[in-house]
Amino acid sequence: MSANTPCHRSAQSSQLSNSPVTRRTTASDKKLLxxxxxxxxxxxxxxxxxxxxxxxxxxxxxxxxxxxxxxxxxxxxxxxxxxxxNHYIVNFWRAIKSDPESVAEHAHHPVTEADLHARSTYLFRGDAVKGAQHRIAQDPEYFDPRLAGWYAWGKSCQIANAFEGVQKSKPSMRGNGVCVPVYRTQRARQLALIDWFGALAERLHNVRILYxxxxxxxxxxxxxxxxxxxxxxxxxxxxxxxxxxxxxxxxxxxxxxxxxxxxxxxxxxxxxxxxxxxxxxxxxxxxxxxxxxxxxxxxxxxxxxxxxxxxxxxxxxxxxxxxxxxxxxxxxxxxxxxxxxxxxxxxxxxxxxxxxxx
Ligand SMILES: C[S@@+](CC[C@H](N)C(=O)[O-])C[C@H]1O[C@@H](n2cnc3c(N)ncnc32)[C@H](O)[C@@H]1O
CATH class of the missing domain: 3.40.50.150 (Vaccinia Virus protein VP39)
Incomplete structure (x- = not known):
């Protein structure tokens, strides 16, 4: 299964799990919660x-x-x-709980304005999300890790509602994407995100998520x-x-x-x-x-x-x-x-x- 596709809880885990990554943290790592x-x-x-x-x-x-x-x-x-x-929120927590590594993969992205606008359009104005919203409501097992990762990334790139459709005449230079502090290498940042989202999944293991x-x-x-x-x-x-x-x-x-x-x-x-x-x-x-x-x-x-x-x-x-x-x-x-x-x-x-x- 591609990590780009929406999935069910029973689906196999993400592409990242094929790489030699071992999650090193548990839900007891409080700073990750x-x-x-x-x-x-x-x-x-x-x-x-x-x-x-x-x-x-x-x-x-x-x-x-x-x-x-x-x-x-x-x-x-x-x-x-x-x-x-809010279906973006519910999808995010469902996806984190079920497949944190796929969400980490999609949230792991540098801050680029063109991508921010394109992803904003995809997430908030495209047909794809209407379908996802419907499925989130109809199917308690459904989640979309790409939607979840992009949502987390977009909200971390700019201030307030810019990501949700407001184009500003002066670009904001705040926001480093998901994961602060900035890591020295891509791989270190990727591993940090996997640790972080994995700890969240552990914490949410027994938490019911309702929509x-x-x-x-x-x-x-x-x-x-x-x-x-x-x-x-x-x-x-x-x-x-x-x-x-x-x-x-x-x-x-x-x-x-x-x-x-x-x-x-x-x-x-x-x-x-x-x-x-x-x-x-x-x-x-x-x-x-x-x-x-x-x-x-x-x-x-x-x-x-x-x-x-x-x-x-x-x-x-x-x-x-x-x-x-x-x-x-x-x-x-x-x-x-x-x-x-x-x-x-x-x-x-x-x-x-x-x-x-x-
Ligand atoms: C002030 S925020 C909650 C903040 C939260 N305590 C936190 O620490 O992030 C209010 C939340 O209520 C949700 N909300 C608004 N109307 C709602 C409703 N009728 N039923 C359930 N949730 C609703 C919004 O989507 C939003 O996430």
């Missing part, structure tokens, strides 16, 4: 706080997984599941990981942040007027319909938290911007922790007024009453 590309809204910096408040758990759920920051940084527990609605709406993962005791009376489940909810705090408050029945409809997130590529869908999603998550937070076997952490979910504190005995990011990708911009910079001091996590260790 991180997503190989930058991800908007990634939460690796607050993992220690969430771990402390979750304490000993038997199940872990990330319904809005993205770069899977929490799962990757924790020791495994008995029942773990990642979910995302769809977040609610599927929180709708029943078994999907939440509550299998018996000793089960304690950590639920890490990190939905996209609201565009309008007032609109969310109105959807929750906590306010009657919208006074700040344009208060927004850093992501500025959404149309108004999408924005109100995000606000509805945030309200739905808040509503689920109101209903589920009193379950002592659930330890729920909910991420958002300051004020988004304060009704959980005032009306439902939740606690909150505010923190500051380094501004994410927006901090790399020369402009001083980007929303990412503005939002960096507004990050908050709300913890349900079942959490420990405050």
């Amino acid at each position: 991180r997503c190989p590309f930058p991800y908007f809204g990634g939460k690796s910096s607050i993992v220690p706080i969430v771990n402390e408040r979750f304490g000993e758990i038997t199940a872990l759920r990330e319904p809005f997984a993205g770069s899977a920051a929490l799962t990757l940084a924790r020791e495994p527990v008995a029942h773990e599941a990642l979910n995302d609605v 769809g709406d977040w609610q599927r993962l929180v709708s029943a005791p078994s999907s939440l990981g509550l299998f018996n009376k000793n089960s304690i489940s950590g639920i890490f909810l990190d939905p996209p942040y609201a565009h309008s705090l007032a609109r969310v408050q109105q959807l929750l029945g906590l306010a009657t007027e919208i006074s700040d409809p344009d208060r927004g997130r850093t992501d500025c590529y959404l149309c108004d319909d999408d924005k109100s869908q995000v606000d509805q999603l945030v309200a739905d998550v808040n509503h689920w938290c109101q209903q589920s937070g009193s379950n002592p076997r659930l330890r729920i952490a909910l991420c958002g911007y300051s004020g988004e979910h304060d009704n959980l504190v005032s009306d439902h005995s939740w606690t909150k922790h505010s923190w500051t990011t380094h501004g994410g990708w927006a901090n790399t911009s020369k402009k001083t007024d980007t929303r990412g910079k503005e939002n960096k001091s507004r990050e908050t996590i709300w913890f349900s009453p079942g959490c420990v260790g405050e």
